Amino acid sequence: MHPNFLDQIIVFQAVAELGSYAEAARRLNRQVSAISYAITNLETHLGLTLVDRGGYRAALTEEGQALLGEVSVLLRRVERLEGKAAAMQEASETTLSLAVEHSLPPAVLAHGLVRLADTHPEVAVDLSYLTGGDVIARLTGGEVQLGITALERGLAWQDLDGRQVLAEEMPVVVGARHALAARNAPVPLEALEHHRQIYLPSGLPPTDENTRPDYRQHRTDLWHVNDLATQIALIAGGAGWGFVPASAAAEAVAQGRLAYLACDGIAQLPLRRFAALWRTRTPPGPAARFLMQVLEAGGDGTLEAP
Numbered sequence: 001m002h003p004n005f006l007d008q009i010i011v012f013q014a015v016a017e018l019g020s021y022a023e024a025a026r027r028l029n030r031q032v033s034a035i036s037y038a039i040t041n042l043e044t045h046l047g048l049t050l051v052d053r054g055g056y057r058a059a060l061t062e063e064g065q066a067l068l069g070e071v072s073v074l075l076r077r078v079e080r081l082e083g084k085a086a087a088m089q090e091a092s093e094t095t096l097s098l099a100v101e102h103s104l105p106p107a108v109l110a111h112g113l114v115r116l117a118d119t120h121p122e123v124a125v126d127l128s129y130l131t132g133g134d135v136i137a138r139l140t141g142g143e144v145q146l147g148i149t150a151l152e153r154g155l156a157w158q159d160l161d162g163r164q165v166l167a168e169e170m171p172v173v174v175g176a177r178h179a180l181a182a183r184n185a186p187v188p189l190e191a192l193e194h195h196r197q198i199y200l201p202s203g204l205p206p207t208d209e210n211t212r213p214d215y216r217q218h219r220t221d222l223w224h225v226n227d228l229a230t231q232i233a234l235i236a237g238g239a240g241w242g243f244v245p246a247s248a249a250a251e252a253v254a255q256g257r258l259a260y261l262a263c264d265g266i267a268q269l270p271l272r273r274f275a276a277l278w279r280t281r282t283p284p285g286p287a288a289r290f291l292m293q294v295l296e297a298g299g300d301g302t303l304e305a306p
Contacts, residue, residue: 008042009071019057079280093285097126097144099135105247112294123287146288147277162277165295169269170243172261175236181259189265196221196240200231
């Protein structure tokens with residue numbers, strides 16, 4: 001292997017992402033000639049032409065496109081190795097900064113932080129509740145060490161690693177005085193189609209790369225809301241039915257505002273999933289790892305509906 005091989009593939013990835021030698025030079029704080037030299041040497045080493053220099057932009061050839069995925073995997077592994085080595089040299093954090101999506105059940109997070117306070121009293125916590133997009137922005141911007149966000153759509157972010165810490169069931173509920181609540185037997189799935197659904201999307205909105213439908217969205221008269229409290233208030237008021245997270249549903253049912261609705265067409269309740277995320281180069285320290293383990297309590301960390 002060429003002694004500068006790792007540096008060359010870092011340059012190659014920058015050129016591939018930015019489509020420009022000049023932009024890659026700015027990102028890596030180098031001269032354009034150094035970028036060109038690295039690409040030429042990489043092509044010589046591999047015996048392939050990776051970049052088409054004939055156009056206005058530095059476009060990848062077919063060979064370059066074919067190798068780009070392997071390059072990304074290799075660089076990600078290098079980042080993980082560096083991060084793990086750095087973590088092994090350090091003691092526990094003195095401060096743990098968290099950005100948490102507001103839809104995470106507060107009681108679950110509070111339980112984890114109380115356990116953290118008992119086990120790591122030396123660690124100060126800086127906590128912000130935010131929207132999912134703001135959690136990612138704070139994390140990628142280096143403003144926080146750990147982010148916790150919904151993973152309903154299985155999105156992946158560059159330069160981030162993570163793991164699931166909670167899966168919460170979402171039972172079907174209606175208002176306590178709704179016509180569906182009066183049924184003594186489980187309702188067929190088609191019966192739901194005759195009543196309005198109050199639908200709360202989860203996670204980030206779909207993109208061109210992520211267009212999978214949300215299987216919780218039915219074909220009924222559909223109202224979209226973007227706030228859990230509003231969804232519960234509308235359902236409790238009799239405006240329709242909906243899938244509501246188990247923690248919130250249990251509280252509203254206990255208050256007599258909502259009623260659980262059994263449906264014989266739903267074999268398994270949908271789940272709302274949450275994951276803890278961190279920058280690949282800065283993996284979580286002992287305190288952050290302990291918090292994640294507590295959030296995963298119960299083996300799979302699932303909050304189940306009664």
